[in-house]
Amino acid sequence: MARDRQTLHTHDRNNLDVVRPSEFRNHSIDALPHQLEMARFDVGLEPGSECHFSRRIFLSGMSFGLLCGGLGGRSLTERGNGGSDEERYTLEASFYEKLPHKKIRCKLCPRECVIDDAERGYCGVRENRGGVYYSLVYARPCTTHIDPIEKKPFFHFLPGTMAFSMATAGCNVNCKFCQNWQISQARPEQIRSIYMPPERVADSARDSRCVSIAYTYSEPIVFYEFMRDTAKAARRKGVKSVVVTGGYIAQEPLKELCTLVDAIKVDLKAYSEDYYKNLVNGELRPVLDALVTMKEAGTWTELVYLVVPTLNDSDSELQGLVRWIKAELGPDVPLHFSRFYPQYLLKNLPPTPISTLERAKQIADAEGLHFVYIGNVPGHQAENTYCPGCGEIVIERTGYLIKTNKIRNGRCSGCDELIPGVWST
Amino acid sequence: MLALSDTDKSVEAWQQFVKPGQVVGLKVNCLAGRGMSTSSALVEAVSERLQEAGISKENIIIWDRLNSDLERGGFRLSEKGSQVRCFGNDSSGFEQDLMTHGQVGSLVSRTLTRLCDVVINLPLLKDHGITGMTGALKNLFGAIHNPNKYHLNVGDPYIPDVWMLEPVRAKVRLNICEAITVQYHGGPSFMPGWTWDFDGLLVSKDPVALDYFGWQLIERKRREEGMQTLENEGRKPSYIETAADREHGIGNCNPDRIQLVEVNG
Structure with missing residues (x-):
């Protein structure tokens, strides 16, 4: 069961590309209330009424997901794209x-x-x-899907909306726990891709009623030029852009990126250079610098911290993390403590105990962060958004579904407290 | 080959490495294109000796990362038929399951895992701007799908770790390193101004000993040219020593335990 939960209940980097139809067919829908849209996109089950978005949007998204699910299903064992095709990418x-x-x-x-x-x-x-x-990856997505924005996860950015999500091959780090390594650690010619220039991506997003385009799954920094031109095209058509990234980017391209996109979610993988060196093959310092730059640019930012048992879950590291966040980014940046499941090159550790995630949240709450979430634990109360003014639930979630939303004009409808985020288009 | 084996018959010498009926891969290195690729003359010579040893033409596969690499290196692609075959990993594909050792997790070329029974490694001796030098050990980066991930820290321990992957360890029997024109600086690209004609082949069952000797050759030439050592340039190929350590045990890099036999043609 752990394996199934790993595949089905994780956020963004543990997402559609690792979902296999056979895994869904072994479960009843009732047992998997949080993955309905993800399953249906991939295996074509009929949509139900639980979802917040309309049936029309759902069906258009489903058909697109089916198309690209097939394309994205090509494996590294198959031949690459041939000769002249390469030039257009x-x-x-x-x-x-x-x-x-x-x-x-x-x-x-x-x-x-x-x-x-x-x-x-x-x-x-x-x-x-x-x-x-x-x-080599311009206009060359290897996977596209329509996802709830909560799946990225963005909890303070247009909740309940859909994001046209895409990726190309490639990544500029190599996390030992990567759950999309089949695309992130591959070269573009080793996986099946489609030709989809920026205007077409933007048109597809708009036509499928997606409010935003999410550059995600692998590492969008490495397809910077494609992302940049797509974001420009999308903005002209009234579609927003959100980036899901490790944040390992140089300052000059980042500053340009911040002018083009509407939100960035950063996977802050640890608060230790050793961890970045040994498990990520990257560096912490430039990621922290990037976060400060995003704040200075006024780009809406959320953080995910994948809590890996024994490797980045000590009290001291977590305290260092949340103190840095509060001091440099402020108490209002949403922080998602996400549950780890063994994957890729890191299979010798158990899934993160829920008690560890709760301890992390307690540390962050005690330090004064206002919006601390627990991810990859469906049904946990820490999936909800609580008003820092009155303490009441302002957004109630179950997995990727919004059950209630009591934010009005960016404020708590109970006490009128300002809830930071992007709440309307 | 006679000097390397314990026989005075050429066919028997080759048959110490290959048996009739086996499929033999010739892993060449064509990344730098013409001028600094495994030469077709060497490959043809090895292919002829293999045929004399009982390997049929169609059971010989000239192989590298990409078809385009092979073509740039001067080889003609041939995937089927009764001739010697020649194709890149992009034709044969990669295994689906990740193979791991130490710091490495990679998909391995099906040419290595499924098509070949034995591999003869035919690298070049070159300076390398990141890993110091490249010879026998690093040439098997061409057997995995993600070599770009493993150039950190001068390829140490990634290069030995790739060699420890089961199909590499099990199938690579012989290393014939082309050191006719050697790049002693500016590699791995072909930089004619930094080459010299050593006019040799380095042949060994032990890729570590071969690389150690090749490294010393490059260092000697660099000294003659008044250049800094690779270590002083921050790119000492420490992976050679790692390949010889207790954990890897791929071969030997202790010069006192390397027997050097010079054969003049």
């Missing part, structure tokens, strides 16, 4: 520096890979060709 990269002898230095993320001719960076999706650096 290729665009000269932004943010790099030319070096002598046809080498380049990538300036997109803090890793700053120095790359020889005919080689790729750590992300695997940007290539030096004769001293010119190219993105």
